[in-house]
Each structure stands twice: as structure tokens, then as C-alpha cells.
Amino acid sequence: MRRTVPVALGEPEVDDDVQVTSSSPSRRPQLRTEFDFQLPRGYLDGDGVLHRSGTMRLATARDELLPLYDARVQENPAFTTVVLLSRVITSLGTLPGITSNVVENMFASDVAFLQDLYRRINAEGHTRAAVVCPSCEHRFEVDISGGRLGES
Structure with a gap:
């Protein structure tokens, strides 16, 4: 929805x-204000369940300011990404909630994907990327948020 x-x-x-x-x-x-996504690898929870489909909402100014007051961020500024993503990801698979612990335990490739998605929807306003086919050099756009099988 x-x-x-x-x-x-x-x-x-x-x-x-x-x-x-x-x-x-x-x-x-x-x-x-909300964008569905499909993680490249997926988050593997403690029960061995893989969660790939999720939703991210647009960030507010508050979302970007509150991490600055977090002790973990003050100790290590790189932790800002973890706190920020845990605030704007509204759902991931069947998880009851998204915490900084969930984001911390994601694969690095999924965190990089989420950072790029965050930047695209909050700075650029969309989830599309322009690409070029390496074989025929045809230019087209893909939706990087993912989707059903066979879609980008």
C-alpha cells in the first residue's frame, strides 16, 4: 500500500x-511518499528467514536531525546511516519492526542498495536509473527499487 x-x-x-x-x-x-523495494541479497533473521521485500518512506528533517543526538552516532559518525535507515524503512518482509540492530546485521551490499535508494527518493524524487546495454548500447531506464521476477 x-x-x-x-x-x-x-x-x-x-x-x-x-x-x-x-x-x-x-x-x-x-x-x-512510500517506495517499495527488493533487497539484492536480503536480511537473514535469527530464525533463518530471509526478508527481501520492503518499503521505505520519504525522510523528514526530523529523521535527519535525530541521529545527530544519538550517542552511537556521536561516538562513530558512520553509524548515522544505520540509525537513519532504521527510521525510514517502514517494513521488511514479515519483521514486526525495523531497528538499528536489523540494519547493522544486513549484508553490506543491501545497506549500499538502501543508501542509494534513500538518496534517489529523497534527493532526486524517483527510483529510476538511466542505463546503457553493454552489447547494443541501447539507452533505457530501469526502476532500481526492484519488483517482480523479470523486472529490474
């Missing part, structure tokens, strides 16, 4: 993550 909020008319244009719904005659655009 994606959460959306109305965008008032006359505000600056929102990138490709604006969805128009036909629930009202005025057809007001909606801002996408």
Missing part, C-alpha cells in the same frame, strides 16, 4: 512520482 498526500494547486511541479487519482472530479495530483 502506498501512502499519498494531496498537492495543492499552484505548488511547484512534482517529479514523476505524482499520481493522479480519479476519486474526485477535480483529479488532484497525489505525492508519493
Whole structure:
């Protein structure tokens, strides 16, 4: 389920993550605030269950400020990523909640993927990346958040 909020008319244009719904005659655009993803490797919990599908929400200023007051971040600034990701990942597989301990125990490739996804949705406003086929040099876009089998 994606959460959306109305965008008032006359505000600056929102990138490709604006969805128009036909629930009202005025057809007001909606801002996408949650993004589904598929981890490249997946988080392996203590019971041996692999969790790959999740959702990340847009970050707020509070999300970026609160880690600065965390003792673990003050001791080691590299821990900022762990605390920040644990705040904005709203779901991962069947886990009841996402804590900094979950993010700490993810594979490095998954953390790198989540950092890139965070940057894309919060700085660029989308989850697409431009790519070039190495064989035929055809240029196209892929959605890096992942999806069903056979999709990027």
C-alpha cells in the first residue's frame, strides 16, 4: 500500500512520482511518499528467514536531525546511516519492526542498495536509473527499487 498526500494547486511541479487519482472530479495530483523495494541479497533473521521485500518512506528533517543526538552516532559518525535507515524503512518482509540492530546485521551490499535508494527518493524524487546495454548500447531506464521476477 502506498501512502499519498494531496498537492495543492499552484505548488511547484512534482517529479514523476505524482499520481493522479480519479476519486474526485477535480483529479488532484497525489505525492508519493512510500517506495517499495527488493533487497539484492536480503536480511537473514535469527530464525533463518530471509526478508527481501520492503518499503521505505520519504525522510523528514526530523529523521535527519535525530541521529545527530544519538550517542552511537556521536561516538562513530558512520553509524548515522544505520540509525537513519532504521527510521525510514517502514517494513521488511514479515519483521514486526525495523531497528538499528536489523540494519547493522544486513549484508553490506543491501545497506549500499538502501543508501542509494534513500538518496534517489529523497534527493532526486524517483527510483529510476538511466542505463546503457553493454552489447547494443541501447539507452533505457530501469526502476532500481526492484519488483517482480523479470523486472529490474
